Amino acid sequence: MITIPVELSERSYDIQIEAGALERSGVALASLGDVSRVLLVTDENVDALYTETVAAALVDRGLDLDVVVIPAGEESKSIEMANSLWERFLEVGADRKSVAVALGGGVVGDLTGFVAATYVRGIRFFQIPTTLLAQVDSSVGGKTAVDLPGGKNMVGAFWQPGGVLIDPNVLATLPADQYRAGLGEVVKYGASLDADFFGFLERNVEKIAARDPETLGAVVAKCCEIKAQVVSEDEFETTGRRALLNYGHxxxxxxESALGYGTLLHGDGVSIGSLAAARLAKRLGENGDARFSAIDGAWVARQTELLERLGLPTSLEVVGRRIGDAPETSIERLVDLMRTDKKAEFGKLSFVLPTGLGECVRLRDVSPEDAAAALAE
Amino acid sequence: MITIPVELSERSYDIQIEAGALERSGVALASLGDVSRVLLVTDENVDALYTETVAAALVDRGLDLDVVVIPAGEESKSIEMANSLWERFLEVGADRKSVAVALGGGVVGDLTGFVAATYVRGIRFFQIPTTLLAQVDSSVGGKTAVDLPGGKNMVGAFWQPGGVLIDPNVLATLPADQYRAGLGEVVKYGASLDADFFGFLERNVEKIAARDPETLGAVVAKCCEIKAQVVSEDEFETTGRRALLNYGHxxxxxxESALGYGTLLHGDGVSIGSLAAARLAKRLGENGDARFSAIDGAWVARQTELLERLGLPTSLEVVGRRIGDAPETSIERLVDLMRTDKKAEFGKLSFVLPTGLGECVRLRDVSPEDAAAALAE
Incomplete structure (x- = not known):
């Protein structure tokens, strides 16, 4: 078992990664201590595959269990669904000693975490991520949220889990598009924060494509380690350090927002977005910003090549669309959407841009013209 | 100006109490620094009286302002209203440098605080409480919440304001029933936590009834001081200390819940509830629990007398009802409702009970029979 500590003073916890970890979920939950009941939230897809294993492990440790199954997909990350979970928690008598467990991907984790953060002003929360995206990104760091019709993740809370249990074996059943999209976040870590890891990915494309368990364990552990380090330095996104995790975002x-939530997979959006960010950095470098002088055509091509070898999209063609093919995907509208991004301040455009391999900076006042040009390229 | 510091390490802030403070609200808000815009939330009643003064003070300091007016009353403390505020904040372009200001009573404060705690995972929050209840209780301590149909304050967050500005002058326009209900919380502080203050209230009933500004300033300051002390010792209600603020609750x-939110004023509920708690303590003392041996008929009578002299209710007659006059107010249902109270754990009944004047303890496993008997008396 690989254990990665997330150091956050009194909110510290461990990420445990182990093949077959699902069967140990009862032990992990029981070790939290003083648990009145477990509220297991999962989606229809995951429910069919893994609820039975987890439920058996929990019941085996004498834990009282309620299972809530939500529809799969981004549409479930809504105020309405949060409301139905709050009411369900109340109905089954969840109290301050109860623990909410998210068994699923990013949608289940973000939603369940937000509900845990706010039910009776906060109950304990535990993550068992079952998608690659959730294992390497959304389950780590305590960001929880639901969407508003006008913006993704606009309502949420920082709420650290009491623990994260990752079973790489479950990736074997992940649909191909979800697996691929998760790799979008994986490449992000390498390209923007860890050059060695980028090289590791380049050397292991075939094993990754074959979902080799040992390679996947190493990939997931490295991503968690990078993210845990950044999060422990800037838990509440106040120093700018944590913002560096948002390359391509x-x-x-x-x-994602322009097409309507759920049309474009998040990791696919990150893949396409990270190339747009690389082109923006290249453009700024060409226009004389010395920080981006290293970002040339070869740099962009190297990133593009790794993304393509991993099957990741480099344009909206993945969903049969093109930028500007309809009013909602016009460059003007996309720039407008970026102005209302949570990371924007005072309506200014904010981006994380590469300065070299495994290095990046945050720019908080990019001109709409430059952003538009990077999209149009 | 009286300044009461609330010591919460990096979340510390001041409560400022001063006649005419509303006119200083622009200075207070501007001093937070780096404010992109102010989102002022108030209700219809308060809007008609005080928005103009506060808005002028804010604009005078160069602050950009959006005003959101919600319907007055507990019905506004709902997920639906929170949702409309989240969407409104997004619509006007609120970002992480924006500050949400609650101008109003407990409903406005609790709702606005919850929305501030969760909009883009938390923006700054500032309180200008305009009811006695909000000035002495709900604006202090960082508890924010909305109600679910099945339970009061079931969804919320701990979210400390950046500051609280209290203008005792506004109490002059408070409707008589709201003023009286606020005194229910005031008496609570004396009876359960500060015997000297209880004596001060007994000696100043006439001045309090006349809303004498100087006396009110002293009353509000003392309540804030008591609460700030308790909160700084137990911000997240984990040690049991903060729970002691819940005498009568x-x-x-x-x-409140049995009659439907908004029928019985919260402070009236606390008044009636604190007498039921006193009777419960007396009963436990008579049944041999030595902790409550000091709570006799004379003790209950002394508390009853102060409440009555201040015009506070001692029974549901204040809303033309009696316990047991309908299925929804049956003792059985009331006991059931107490089991699902947020303070309950594992379905057990939890109460704060007096052990002497200005002293109390929390009991976490009271029998339903004893609770029922105290209600029936």
Whole structure:
């Protein structure tokens, strides 16, 4: 078992990664201590595959269990669904000693975490992520949220889990598109924060494509380690350090939002967005910003190549669309959406841009013209 | 100006109490620094009286302002209203540098605080309480919440304001029933936590009834001081210390909930509930629990007398009802409601009970029979 500590003073916890970990979930939950009942939230897809294993492990440790199954997909990350969970928690008598467990991907984790953060002003929360995206990103760091019709993740809370249990074996059943999209976040870590890891990914494309368990364990552990380090340095996103995890995200969120949540997978958006960010950095470098002088055509091509070898999209063609093919995907609208991104301040455009391999900076006042040009390229 | 510091390490802030403070609200808000815009939330009643003064003070300091007016009353403390505020904040372009200001009573404060705690995972929050209840209780301590149909304050967050500005002058326009209900919380502080203050209230009933500004300033300051001390010792209600602020609240919440939110004023519920709690303590003392041996008929009578002299209710007659006059107010249902109180754990009944004047303890496993008997008396 690989254990990665997330150091957050009194909110510290461990990420445990182990093949077959699902069967140990009862032990992990019981070790939290003083648990009145477990509220297990999962989606229809995951429910069919893994609820039975987890439920058996929990019941085996004498834990009282309620299972709530929500529809799969981004549409469930809504105020309405949060409301139905709050009411369900109340109905089954959840109290301050209860623990909410998210068994699923990012939607289940973000939603369940937000409900845990706010039910009776906060109950304990535990994550068992079952998608690659959730294992390497959304389950780590305590960000919880639901969407508003006008913006993704606009309502949420920082709420750290009491623990995260990751079973790489479950990735074997992940649909191909979800697996691929998760790799979008994986490449992000390498490209923007860890050059060695980027090289590791380049050397292991075939094993990753084959979902080799040992390679996947190492990939997930490295991503968790990078993210845990950044989060422990800037838990509440106040110093700018944590913002560096958002390479590709300003463009990516705008694309996701423009197409309507759920059309473009998040990791696909990050993949396309990170290339737009690389082009923006290249453009700024060419226009004389010395910080981006290292970002040239070769740099962009190297990133593009790794993304393509891993099957990741480099344009909206993945969903049969193109930028500007309809009013809602016009460059003007995309730039407008980026202005209302949570990372924006005073309506200014904010981006994380590469300065070299495994290095990046945050720019908080990019001109709409430059952003538009990077999208149009 | 009286300044009461609330010591909460990096979340510390000041409560400032001063006649005419509303006119200083622009200075207070501007001093927070780096404010992109102010989102002022108030209700219809307060809007008609005080928005103009506060808005002028804010604009005078160069602050950008959006005003949101919600319907007055507990019905506004709902997920639906929170949702409309989240969407409104997004619509006007609120960002992480924006500050939400609650101008109003407990409903406005609790709701606005919850929305501030969760909009883009938390923006700054500032309180300008305009009811006695909000000035002495709900604006202090960082508890924010909305109600579910099945329970009061079931969804919320701990979210400390950046500051609280209290203008005792506004109490002059408070409707008589709201003023009286606020005194229910005031008496609570004396009876359960500060014997000297209880004596001060007994000696100043006439001045309090006349809303003498100087006396009111002293009353509000003392209540804030007591509460700030308790909160700084137990911000997240984990040690049991903060729970001691809930004298009268288990019974009170059950009565409020049984009648439907908004029928019984919260402070009236606390008044009636604190007498039920006193009777419960007396009963436990008579049944041999030595902790409550000091709570005799004379003790209950002394508390009853002060409440009555201040015009506070001692029974549901204040809303033309009696316990047991309908299925929804049956003792059985009230006890059931107390089991699902947030303070309950594992379905057990939890109460704060007096052990002497200005002293109390929390009991976490009271029998339903004893609770029922105290209600029936």
């Amino acid at each position: 300003t463009f990516g969120h705008a694309l | 288990t019974f009170g919440h059950a009565l």
